[in-house]
Amino acid sequence: MHGHTYKVEIVVEGYKNNETQCIADFSEVKELLDEVIDMLDHKLLNDVLSYPTSENIAEFIWNELDTRVRRLGVKLYAVKVWEGEGKWVMIEGNEL
Secondary structure, three states: OOOOOOEEEEEEEOOOOOOOOOOOOHHHHHHHHHHHHHOOOOOOHHHHOOOOOHHHHHHHHHHHHHHHHHOOOOEEEEEEEEEEOOEEEEEEOOOO
16 A cells, blocks of 8 residues: 545635625635545545545545535535646536
8 A cells, every 4th residue: 555645726616705805714614625634634545435546536525525615605616636746636617
């Protein structure tokens, strides 16, 4: 077995709140992402996903995160998973 250090980027979309002048509070979005990442971090990925490719990891993150961010009044637009420099996969919009 070997390990990887993945990097995850997400994009959310929504409308600017007139009170806060923000679309979403970064700390709240990051907290939700951290909940999902904790499901994968320092785990044997074969125990979480039947076939842990970067594509399947991105899809797992999308599926777990999408409903969570909607509670903040935003929509998940993209999930990008980096497996290394120059090696990444991205899922956008309604591709799933």
